Amino acid sequence: MGNWQRLVWNQRDALFSGLVITVEICVVAFACAIVVGLLLCLVRMYVRPLRFAAIGLIEFFRATPILVQLLWVTYVWPALFGWPDAFFTAAWVALALQSSGYLAETFRGGIEAIPRGQREAAYSVGMPPLLVFRRIVLPQVSLSAAPSLVNQFTVIVKSSTLVSVITVQDLMFQSQKIVNIWYEPIEILTATAAIYIAIVFLVSAANLSSVPDRKSYEKCAGQPAAAKDRQLTRTTEPSILTFA
Amino acid sequence: MSESLQQILDVSVFWEYRTVLLRGLAVNFYVFACAAALALSLGLGAALLRISRQRLLRWTGTLHVEIFRNAPDYIMVVWVHFVLPLLIGTLLHTRFELNPFVSAIIALGFVYSGYFAETFRAGIEAVPGGQIEAGRSCGMSERLILWRIVLPQVVRRMLPESINQFISLFKATTIVSLIAVPDLMYQVSMIIQQEMRPLPLYTGAALVYFAVILVASYALRAASERWRNKIFA
Numbered sequence: 001m002g003n004w005q006r007l008v009w010n011q012r013d014a015l016f017s018g019l020v021i022t023v024e025i026c027v028v029a030f031a032c033a034i035v036v037g038l039l040l041c042l043v044r045m046y047v048r049p050l051r052f053a054a055i056g057l058i059e060f061f062r063a064t065p066i067l068v069q070l071l072w073v074t075y076v077w078p079a080l081f082g083w084p085d086a087f088f089t090a091a092w093v094a095l096a097l098q099s100s101g102y103l104a105e106t107f108r109g110g111i112e113a114i115p116r117g118q119r120e121a122a123y124s125v126g127m128p129p130l131l132v133f134r135r136i137v138l139p140q141v142s143l144s145a146a147p148s149l150v151n152q153f154t155v156i157v158k159s160s161t162l163v164s165v166i167t168v169q170d171l172m173f174q175s176q177k178i179v180n181i182w183y184e185p186i187e188i189l190t191a192t193a194a195i196y197i198a199i200v201f202l203v204s205a206a207n208l209s210s211v212p213d214r215k216s217y218e219k220c221a222g223q224p225a226a227a228k229d230r231q232l233t234r235t236t237e238p239s240i241l242t243f244a
Numbered sequence: 245m246s247e248s249l250q251q252i253l254d255v256s257v258f259w260e261y262r263t264v265l266l267r268g269l270a271v272n273f274y275v276f277a278c279a280a281a282l283a284l285s286l287g288l289g290a291a292l293l294r295i296s297r298q299r300l301l302r303w304t305g306t307l308h309v310e311i312f313r314n315a316p317d318y319i320m321v322v323w324v325h326f327v328l329p330l331l332i333g334t335l336l337h338t339r340f341e342l343n344p345f346v347s348a349i350i351a352l353g354f355v356y357s358g359y360f361a362e363t364f365r366a367g368i369e370a371v372p373g374g375q376i377e378a379g380r381s382c383g384m385s386e387r388l389i390l391w392r393i394v395l396p397q398v399v400r401r402m403l404p405e406s407i408n409q410f411i412s413l414f415k416a417t418t419i420v421s422l423i424a425v426p427d428l429m430y431q432v433s434m435i436i437q438q439e440m441r442p443l444p445l446y447t448g449a450a451l452v453y454f455a456v457i458l459v460a461s462y463a464l465r466a467a468s469e470r471w472r473n474k475i476f477a
Contacts, residue, residue: 059458063411063454064453064457065417065418065453066415068418068429068449069450071429072447072449072450076442076443079443080248154314158315158318159316160316172319185330186327186330189319190323196315197311197315200314201314
């Protein structure tokens with residue numbers, strides 16, 4: 001137990017400051033990813049001339065590993081665009097890019113799932129397109145995208161461990177620094193892993209409460225959620241399969 | 245700006261180091277294949293544990309899934325590479341070291357087994373109960389029912405979902421470069437240290453991964469659709 005106290009508890013200030021940086025990066029990246037993802041999705045769906053550019057960007061962000069993107073943004077963008085000028089900025093920009101590609105596709109799925117008749121009805125009562133988007137499309141999309149949004153946030157938290165590679169002083173960086181000082185990795189790395197697992201677990205637990213239930217669906221669409229009901233009973237039913 | 249653009253478009257440095265880089269890409273595929281095999285088998289095991297009749301086994305399966313699904317890949321790779329050998333060494337009272345390859349495969353295999361377990365479980369639970377009862381009433385053993393009735397359907401049902409997971413596993417193989425497995429990203433960093441030209445090399449690496457993953461995902465998706473249609477129709 002002495003080791004745990006010396007290597008983990010006594011280092012709590014460093015670990016906590018790392019945790020703060022991790023949270024900052026994740027939150028900023030997530031907010032940016034939502035905005036950029038929504039923009040990419042709208043450009044892809046409604047701006048004809050830029051459609052293929054948007055598809056290319058979305059596919060590029062989705063199909064490159066986060067480590068590659070992180071190093072690319074950190075070392076290539078400053079020469080190319082003169083920005084980002086700090087490692088911290090580069091870290092959240094890379095995380096945001098990766099997630100914006102995924103979120104763009106999520107939003108597109110949500111928008112396409114809305115029955116066409118609703119939009120036509122809104123136009124026929126004389127609502128301008130922006131108002132239709134704000135009042136009719138966006139509320140439904142945000143409901144149906146909520147689980148994927150939370151899921152994407154857990155992906156951001158997991159990927160944020162990699163920003164320690166470009167010397168951003170997040171939780172992972174601090175714990176590796178402690179390893180390099182004491183040369184005793186067992187306790188501190190186990191503790192760090194446990195902290196990350198706990199964070200991601202708590203965030204995904206939020207997902208269960210954010211899954212749109214029947215009430216919010218009825219409030220939103222005015223339809224009984226019979227299909228949703230069937231799904232719920234399906235998962236709570238005890239499985240009759242017993243192999244092990 | 246235009247000068248940097250010219251630098252980026254300069255592919256000669258890529259051509260110069262083509263053998264090293266291709267060997268790195270092969271290492272990526274090798275780590276991917278081994279980790280995928282490990283993840284699939286562990287995932288099936290955990291899924292079977294999770295639907296077991298015994299509470300203890302069920303909890304073990306749930307614990308496995310919750311730990312590995314929620315753990316970041318990078319910290320698991322680092323943990324397996326630096327902590328696991330020490331723990332095993334203390335148990336065996338000898339000096340024990342893990343080859344970076346082995347630790348990379350173990351870490352990625354375990355992390356992704358958590359995701360695969362959930363996919364397997366969803367697939368198994370989607371098989372109608374009547375089929376299993378029918379199998380039992382014909383006198384088939386549980387194991388035979390699993391192999392002949394359940395798993396063939398599970399594999400087809402979980403294909404689209406598991407293709408996504410294979411793709412993320414392949415993307416995750418890039419982080420093994422951080423524990424000095426000589427994959428493409430590692431080779432690129434080494435060449436950058438020698439040539440001091442990050443612009444074309446990092447951009448090139450990103451484009452190579454982009455091309456490989458894009459082609460692989462479209463090809464796999466098309467192939468799996470054709471296979472599923474042929475069998476379900």
